[in-house]
Amino acid sequence: MGLFLNVINLNRRHCIALASALALAGINSGAAQAQTMSSPPAGPTIVVLGDSLSAEYGIKRGSGWVALLEKKLTTEKIAANVVNASISGDTTSGGRARLGALLDKHQPNLVVIELGANDALQGLPLALTQGNLSAMVQSVQATGAKVLLVGIQVPPNYGRDYGERFARMYGQVAKANKVALVPFMLKGVADVPDSLKWFQADRIHPLEAAHPIILANIWPELKKVLR
Template identity: 65%
Template sequence: MGLSVVRRHCSALLILAVFAGACALPAQAAAPQPSTIVVVGDSLSAEYGLKRGTGWVALLEKRLAQEKPDAKVVNASISGDTTSGGRSRLPALLAQHHPTVVVIELGGNDALRGLPLAMTQDNLQAMTQAAQAAGAKVLLAGMQVPPNYGQNYTKRFSDTFATVAKANKAALVPFLLKGIADGPDATQLFQADRIHPKEEAHPTILNTVWPTLRPLLR
């Protein structure tokens, strides 16, 4: 075999080796998708009685713009909603927004209407499982009722959120209104109905939610 033929043969082998090595390289990782947070709540999240853009969910959007600019928030909260209402609305929200995190802030209106605790727990359980089955992480925002409901009911209602969170390994904020409803001068932080916090209380709500929500974001 002539020298020139050998050189051409070696060059061809070298090209094949380089090409094969390039093909063996792992594909470039896809860019991470933005996080989408869907808040399914009631009037506490729907800015009832507040100027638009001052509720805790709107404040969350502003914080995310600073700390997690690739994340967005969908506020799917409706004043007066119950866990039954949230359960019926959730499938469409999951299909439309494909959230990475679902915040469930419901249950307070169940208690105000005297609905059975078993039904509230069943609805929260179903919502949590549906969101997780759709690939979302879940944060349950717990609520408490005033002591005039009776010690037994008050404890059972509060425990409902912890029970669902533990059973499904979901994140939990034990009491959404911590530092507001249980403060030394709580009445000053509520609107005239003594149910809905004033604008100045909503940064406290966000600060209560944020430490638990932040680790759930990509």
């Protein structure tokens, strides 16, 4: 099984430090919050609802996978308005609380949901995370918009059973609600032997160089949903 941030051999003390780092990221980051990537063109509106993995934390603005997505759409001659509504440190509860206003404001055709990593780092119950993800998916569907669910995986110190249940959770939500799924956004980044080279000094947030790989993981499913 691929492992989120496989390079980190964590213990419980380190997990607390990681949670604190992600919370700090939420305080320090703001530029990517509900940011429209460009002037709205004709075509569908895509809202990305995520955390620091999508909010360009610690990297140059315009170099994260969401910004690269906009460039990819242009290259593919697909007119679309991309709105990055990601906030570093956000949980599924935070995303759920923000979603209604985002739907009202942007009236998207597609919502990409990339949340859950901070839930695990904060030790929140899986049932809560899964319930929030399902509720967000259903709220989007109620507007007639489509959903792409983007999954993440947890470090090995959480235990094999928890890790497998956490990874399955995204598939269960996607299957139950009949939505598209990217099982592991950090495939090829966090699950490779030399994964250290892809991460910032905190060993949590991917470097700029990793974001093209992240987009490559997400793009095939996203393109299908846009058809």
